[in-house]
Amino acid sequence: NPLQSLLSSMKHASEILTSKPEGGAAPIPFETFSFLYSYLASIDGEVSEDETEAFLHKIKEEADKQDGMVLIRHF
Numbered sequence: 001n002p003l004q005s006l007l008s009s010m011k012h013a014s015e016i017l018t019s020k021p022e023g024g025a026a027p028i029p030f031e032t033f034s035f036l037y038s039y040l041a042s043i044d045g046e047v048s049e050d051e052t053e054a055f056l057h058k059i060k061e062e063a064d065k066q067d068g069m070v071l072i073r074h075f
Contacts, residue, residue, distance in 0.1 A: 002046035007075055009040055014072055027069035030060055 013036055014026040034056050041047040055075075062074040 002044055003051075006037070006040055006044060006047060010037055010075060011072055014070070025071040025073060027066065027071050030063040030068050030070050033059065033063075033070040 010033070011026075014028050014033070015022075017028045017032060018024075018026040020027060037056060037059075038052060041052045059070055059074055063070045
């Protein structure tokens with residue numbers, strides 16, 4: 001499943017990029033998440049632009065509740 005693979009990649013990226021200790025929610029700024037997700041989705045080629053936009057809109061709504069940070073549980 002391309003989407004599951006993409007989300008798994010995003011989980012690993014979040015864990016690498018977070019400034020929080022290991023084992024937590026691995027928060028990263030929405031802008032960083034959005035950039036990486038859009039990039040990976042575009043090179044994957046199996047996730048449409050519409051799907052990408054809809055997913056990022058949903059994630060942004062959750063991030064806005066967390067001072068602009070995306071948590072792994074959001075996706």
